Amino acid sequence: xxxxxxxxxxxxxxxxxxxxxxxxxxxxxxxxxxxxxxxxxxxxxxxxxxxxxxxxxxxxxxxxxxxxxxxxxxxxxxxxxxxxxxxxxxxxxxxxxxxxxxxxxxxxxxxxxxxxxxxxxxxxxxxxxxxxxxxxxxxxxxxxxxxxxxxxxxxxxxxxxxxxxxxxxxxxxxxxxxxxxxxxxxxxxxxxxxxxxxxxxxxxxxxxxxxxxxxx
Numbered sequence: 001x002x003x004x005x006x007x008x009x010x011x012x013x014x015x016x017x018x019x020x021x022x023x024x025x026x027x028x029x030x031x032x033x034x035x036x037x038x039x040x041x042x043x044x045x046x047x048x049x050x051x052x053x054x055x056x057x058x059x060x061x062x063x064x065x066x067x068x069x070x071x072x073x074x075x076x077x078x079x080x081x082x083x084x085x086x087x088x089x090x091x092x093x094x095x096x097x098x099x100x101x102x103x104x105x106x107x108x109x110x111x112x113x114x115x116x117x118x119x120x121x122x123x124x125x126x127x128x129x130x131x132x133x134x135x136x137x138x139x140x141x142x143x144x145x146x147x148x149x150x151x152x153x154x155x156x157x158x159x160x161x162x163x164x165x166x167x168x169x170x171x172x173x174x175x176x177x178x179x180x181x182x183x184x185x186x187x188x189x190x191x192x193x194x195x196x197x198x199x200x201x202x203x204x205x206x207x208x209x210x211x212x213x214x215x216x
Contacts, residue, residue, distance in 0.1 A: 009116030101131040
């Protein structure tokens with residue numbers, strides 16, 4: 001079983017009109033889509049995680065989301081919105097691709113700073129290639145990595161920031177994790193354009209995330 005991890009970014013800047021509103025609202029921040037499903041009647045149910053006060057987010061949803069029905073709950077400092085909505089044409093098309101190519105879209109989907117989402121597709125090699133090609137022209141697709149699927153490590157991978165992923169990829173490519181070790185913090189810093197201290201900090205954070213997956 002194979003996987004491909006992409007960042008999918010709408011060229012217009014938003015997937016659904018409510019995303020456009022949230023992007024410009026200083027009191028709300030998009031965090032993730034915990035779950036999303038396209039129903040037989042072409043409507044969508046989703047769990048949308050936002051940073052912001054629950055009461056204010058409910059006001060935003062009431063005024064702009066046009067949800068058929070919704071409810072909210074607090075998750076730490078964030079608000080989780082369960083909503084039954086009419087999807088935009090772009091969202092509907094994206095959600096049909098896993099169905100058409102018999103692949104799995106792994107949850108959650110993490111938002112990036114520019115309004116895209118990090119997503120992982122899982123399936124057979126040919127199906128993944130065809131599905132990636134079928135993504136609509138309205139989105140920009142950046143392939144981050146691909147390979148054999150390992151559930152624990154894939155969950156870990158999606159938790160990395162773009163900077164952490166860049167540093168980890170450089171460390172692996174340069175041989176930092178080879179035995180014997182063939183690269184230093186300085187080598188990785190030169191490749192990624194950051195300081196030696198920053199490399200060390202990021203690699204320690206990465207290792208702290210991956211070790212529990214290897215040895216719970």
